[in-house]
Amino acid sequence: MIFDFLEVLVNAGFWAATIRIACPLLLATLGELVCERAGVLNLGIEGIMSIGAMVGWTAVYMGADLSTGILAAALVGAAFGLVHAGFTVYLGASQHVTGIGITLFASSMGYFAFRLLLPSSTTPPKIIAFQPLDIPIFSELPFLGEAFFQHTAFTYLAFLAVPFVLWLMNRTPFGLAVKVAGENPMALEAQGIDVLGVRTLAVIIGSALMALGGAYLTMSAFDAFYFGMVNGRGWIAVALVIFASWRPSKALLGALLFAGLDAYQVRAQQLAGAVIPYQFFLMLPYLLSIVAMVVAAKSTRYPKALLTPFRRGERH
Amino acid sequence: MRFEARETIPHWLPWMAVAGAGIGTLCFAAILIAAAGASPLVGFRELLIGAFGSRNAITETGATATPLIFTGLAAAIAFRAKFWNIGAEGQLYAGALAVTYFGTGLIELPPFLMIPFLLIVACVAGGLTLLPMVLLRQFMRVDEVVTTLLTNFVIILLVSYLLEGPWKDPYSLGWPQGAAIIDAGALPQLVPRSRLHLGFAIAVVSAIIIWLVQSRTVFGFAGKAVGLNQSAARHAGIPVTKTIICIGLLSGGMAGLAGATETIGLKGYLTLDLSPGFGYTGIAVAMLGNLHPIGVIFAAIFIAIIYVGADAMSRAIDVPTYLADVIVATTVLAVLIGLVLVRYRVVMRG
Structure with missing residues (x-):
């Protein structure tokens, strides 16, 4: 019995599933991370993922090619990021309430538009989603090939987001400005840099990444759009950002760890499903996120200016 | 264009902002109805008929307002x-679980x-569901937004397990639902042969009691002080942690009551679709009610009109029912804009 549970780990399918499950979490976590580094908590994440999933899928369903679908999802994410930034950065409204409002708004608008474009039918319409793209030579490798090199282009793209965000945050003047905007916006203002503009741009980029995380679900992981399909992944990503202590490389680790446990959970369910009801396995991702937050809480150092609106000419 | 803080805020201004937000939301809804290819005027007429047009419609609106209050x-x-606390959905189900267990x-x-x-057991169950998150925030600095949100999913899965497993009503013909609440535990109807039950009156009385507690007691004042500035409240000698714990228990308890009255008043038994997101809609109700208990009563009735009316409207003129959810979400954002305009005046630079 114990042997069965260990055998899962040497199964290439398990590792491939881990990679697939990690992608939407990774994109969403990186997106939230960029927002929070600039000092803006973006709880619109769940809704932005949902509308990203809907828009990317619908664009392809309406005849656009897959890359246009990805672009459409990113653009709608960016647009909602602009709305979130307009409220929280320029108007200084509560970041918590705005985020929840954006989540409610983006997901319900997505459903409304989806129903408007596609009247209800018994079988959900499908698109031809991203197909596996074997990396030459590497995909031939035993075990490793099947586990890591036979994924879709979108999957490789999701993982390339890690070096992109690392480069953006650590190698560009904009990244530096984002980090200062999240730690000490007065210092940024003193340099003559527009704090509000930097924060807004960071939220736009972050929100585009979140929408891509949602689009991954409908365009690569599955080939249809379902209501409620994001299913709390956004909230899990917010927890993962804390777990990663706002570092992109640790976000990668967190997303993989989390996805691995989730993939394992599905397989353990098949092995122990007769003994333990499936609902308890499904609870694990949510419970683990809470545990991850509690574990990280002790050593966590939040960006200092997180949740604090900045107004030119006002002291803080 | 820039924002300038108002020196004084007239007490009626926030209510104007909230009313303006409601009107703005309806304008946005009109655009969406037009986008769906229907006439907004006909749409609103159908909405009002659906919410008020008959005795049945009015009682239905009241019944929907109950959990929202x-x-x-x-x-x-x-x-x-x-x-x-974004976990009202989970706390609602905790209350429903408690009445199913005892009732x-x-x-x-x-x-x-x-x-x-x-x-009382539902209230306690709701409060205790929130308590761990309150303690985590106060003692370990764990953000309560994410923990309360994630707990919603855990509790709904727990309900799913209980209703498909040990608590499943053997007479329910395969549907996952709980056993029926005994007759002695069922809330009486307020209007005969309708779904409007005593829970509505209990909700209104609860709101009035909470208003009195908030405006007339030391605890109410402490809660306000903690909300305005936690460290200042601590320096002023207000027991911050104790106050927040009490507020958490009360908040979770109210959500638990929503689950209780839906179970013992409306449905008569626990189901997995007991709440179509009442916990989340409560956030919109609270914002539209200007976080004032009496305001919440009117906001809940407004949102109930939208829900019940939009349902009738979508049947009449073929606009997706999700319009109601869009309207609810839009109110949250519209109120936020309104509240900014309350605190700041817009000055055109010239």
């Missing part, structure tokens, strides 16, 4: 103290004891 209070109480035959009392008993 409770979840609205849950959010309003917590948000006033800047405690972001399906485990304990039998005469109705005048049974009903208060069930309401």
